[in-house]
Amino acid sequence: MTKNVHGFIIIMIAVLFIAICFTGCTSTSPQATTPAATPAANETPQQKLVIATTTSLYDTGLLAYLQPKFESQYNVKLAITSQGSGKAIQIATNGDADVLLVHSPAAELAFMQTGKGLNRRTFASNYFIIAGPPTDPAGITNMTPENAFTTLLLKGTNQTANVSFVSRGDGSGTQTAEQNIWKSAGYNYTVNVEKSGLWYIEAGKGMGETLQMASDKGAYTLTDEGTFLAYKSNLTLVPLVTKGASLLNIYSVMAVYNDKQPVEKIQMANNFINFLISPQTQADIGAYGVDKYGKSLFTPMSVTVPTAKAGWVGDYSTPATDLKPATVVTTAAPAANATTAAPVANATAAQ
Amino acid sequence: MSDIISGFFQALNLIVTLNPDVMQIALLSLYVSLTATVLASFISIPLGGFIHFHDFPGKRILIVLIQTLYSVPTVVVGLLLYLVLSRSGPLGYFGLLWTPEGMILGQMVLIIPITTGLVLSALSSIDRNISDTLISLGATGFQTVVQVIKEARFAILSALILGFGRAISEVGVAMMIGGNILGQTRVLTTAIALQTGLGDFGFSIALGIILLAIALVIVIIMNLITSGAMGDFDRIMGGSPRA
Numbered sequence: 001m002t003k004n005v006h007g008f009i010i011i012m013i014a015v016l017f018i019a020i021c022f023t024g025c026t027s028t029s030p031q032a033t034t035p036a037a038t039p040a041a042n043e044t045p046q047q048k049l050v051i052a053t054t055t056s057l058y059d060t061g062l063l064a065y066l067q068p069k070f071e072s073q074y075n076v077k078l079a080i081t082s083q084g085s086g087k088a089i090q091i092a093t094n095g096d097a098d099v100l101l102v103h104s105p106a107a108e109l110a111f112m113q114t115g116k117g118l119n120r121r122t123f124a125s126n127y128f129i130i131a132g133p134p135t136d137p138a139g140i141t142n143m144t145p146e147n148a149f150t151t152l153l154l155k156g157t158n159q160t161a162n163v164s165f166v167s168r169g170d171g172s173g174t175q176t177a178e179q180n181i182w183k184s185a186g187y188n189y190t191v192n193v194e195k196s197g198l199w200y201i202e203a204g205k206g207m208g209e210t211l212q213m214a215s216d217k218g219a220y221t222l223t224d225e226g227t228f229l230a231y232k233s234n235l236t237l238v239p240l241v242t243k244g245a246s247l248l249n250i251y252s253v254m255a256v257y258n259d260k261q262p263v264e265k266i267q268m269a270n271n272f273i274n275f276l277i278s279p280q281t282q283a284d285i286g287a288y289g290v291d292k293y294g295k296s297l298f299t300p301m302s303v304t305v306p307t308a309k310a311g312w313v314g315d316y317s318t319p320a321t322d323l324k325p326a327t328v329v330t331t332a333a334p335a336a337n338a339t340t341a342a343p344v345a346n347a348t349a350a351q
Numbered sequence: 352m353s354d355i356i357s358g359f360f361q362a363l364n365l366i367v368t369l370n371p372d373v374m375q376i377a378l379l380s381l382y383v384s385l386t387a388t389v390l391a392s393f394i395s396i397p398l399g400g401f402i403h404f405h406d407f408p409g410k411r412i413l414i415v416l417i418q419t420l421y422s423v424p425t426v427v428v429g430l431l432l433y434l435v436l437s438r439s440g441p442l443g444y445f446g447l448l449w450t451p452e453g454m455i456l457g458q459m460v461l462i463i464p465i466t467t468g469l470v471l472s473a474l475s476s477i478d479r480n481i482s483d484t485l486i487s488l489g490a491t492g493f494q495t496v497v498q499v500i501k502e503a504r505f506a507i508l509s510a511l512i513l514g515f516g517r518a519i520s521e522v523g524v525a526m527m528i529g530g531n532i533l534g535q536t537r538v539l540t541t542a543i544a545l546q547t548g549l550g551d552f553g554f555s556i557a558l559g560i561i562l563l564a565i566a567l568v569i570v571i572i573m574n575l576i577t578s579g580a581m582g583d584f585d586r587i588m589g590g591s592p593r594a
Contacts, residue, residue: 079449079530079536080532081530081531094437094440095437096438208550211550
């Protein structure tokens with residue numbers, strides 16, 4: 001009797017092993033030949049749309065607020081995975097997301113250049129702020145961002161008491177913005193800043209944790225406005241520098257394209273993009289956070305169209321319709337972009 | 352300090368009120384890690400048994416290799432598996448990325464070295480005389496193996512408990528393969544990581560306490576099963592070792 005039971009168990013284990021070996025061996029080869037076989041089988045069930053997003057849009061609660069509104073309009077379930085912009089773009093490049101939501105314009109344009117993105121649209125903006133301890137030991141209040149960074153670097157390397165800076169250090173859109181400010185202040189980031197001493201701390205963490213670290217250490221940091229407002233109650237930091245062209249933070253959305261991506265997914269991704277730039281959602285974005293923080297966390301394009309480096313602000317009024325990368329270009333974009341000059345047309349055309 | 356206290360009361364509150372969101376996250380944690388442990392044991396116990404009872408060239412090296420893999424960082428397992436399960440990776444066709452099943456696979460890969468290695472040492476700790484005696488009493492090779500595994504059941508159980516502990520407490524695989532998607536792949540550890548990032552320390556502590564409560568229940572159940580099984584085996588063993 002026991003013998004039978006054990007025999008059964010052994011057979012089960014053997015079957016399991018063989019099954020594992022089998023899937024392991026066969027699956028490696030035929031994946032290229034049967035890309036679209038399965039999606040055709042399930043047409044009626046709810047679609048799943050994977051959105052790779054930068055942390056700030058998620059941590060502020062904006063996406064959770066918009067998610068049910070979108071899901072009620074379409075037969076779709078959003079799967080939102082919140083990552084730093086760098087990682088989100090990497091995930092999209094590998095084809096593991098259907099929609100990409102980030103705030104790293106230069107990296108976005110590079111991503112679009114690879115032909116893996118479609119229909120880039122800018123849907124909101126706000127400002128980065130340089131936050132620091134209320135006593136402001138480096139005295140940077142109301143300086144330009146470049147002057148503030150220069151002052152911080154000089155006083156930091158000088159070992160002026162209590163002057164330190166916490167950087168995201170995680171390849172995120174915010175860190176890219178920080179590096180851009182160092183660059184426009186005339187410094188080579190890796191040579192002059194990154195290893196310049198103990199005052200400069202690379203956290204390697206998300207925005208929320210970086211803010212907490214800066215708050216605990218009484219250090220300065222660069223943060224997006226939305227996350228700062230959302231976390232303010234936990235922090236001893238105050239905004240010190242809030243004005244300057246290099247502090248502009250632009251949020252864009254794009255659909256992910258690759259040869260395995262079924263066309264229905266791209267259509268749904270386009271639906272999401274069009275949802276974000278629709279007048280109703282733009283109004284919702286503009287209203288988000290007002291009741292809680294006294295001001296909106298994100299400025300929709302319907303309120304202000306920011307002015308930035310050519311190409312950084314994407315189209316925001318033409319509905320997303322492309323289903324594959326266009327080689328020949330339609331010139332719908334520039335008419336709407338009143339504030340951004342001619343080069344934008346070329347940049348969006350590169351899509 | 353106040354966060355710890357408030358976390359404790361929040362945990363009590365969440366457990367008593369059966370907060371649906373938290374329960375869903377906790378159940379998913381349990382489902383993923385328990386399944387991974389059970390499946391890993393299906394592989395580890397026979398594998399450990401095979402390695403223990405057979406002599407073959409490279410056996411020592413294999414054991415050292417298995418023991419080295421105890422230390423593999425969870426994020427590295429997560430990253431490697433992400434690259435394999437990614438749509439552009441070799442197993443992308445199966446669409447396991449961003450699913451609980453993908454997380455189960457990842458946690459299996461993570462804990463199989465530990466459970467296999469500890470099953471091995473559990474078996475080695477059984478007195479050589481027992482197997483010799485069994486054979487001299489006329490047991491077949493197979494009966495001997497089963498008998499020694501039964502003798503080592505408590506040590507094997509603690510191997511599985513440790514495997515389960517590593518599975519349910521890890522963040523790397525859950526984050527890289529699951530993606531911390533609310534309602535789909537968010538488990539306790541990734542929720543804790545998120546809430547900590549959001550500055551909600553009390554809630555994070557509460558989730559941590561819930562995780563430990565789950566572990567407590569599972570460990571108790573596993574212990575009960577083993578002691579119950581012991582009674583059964585004794586009864587069954589009563590007259591039969593001679594077969």
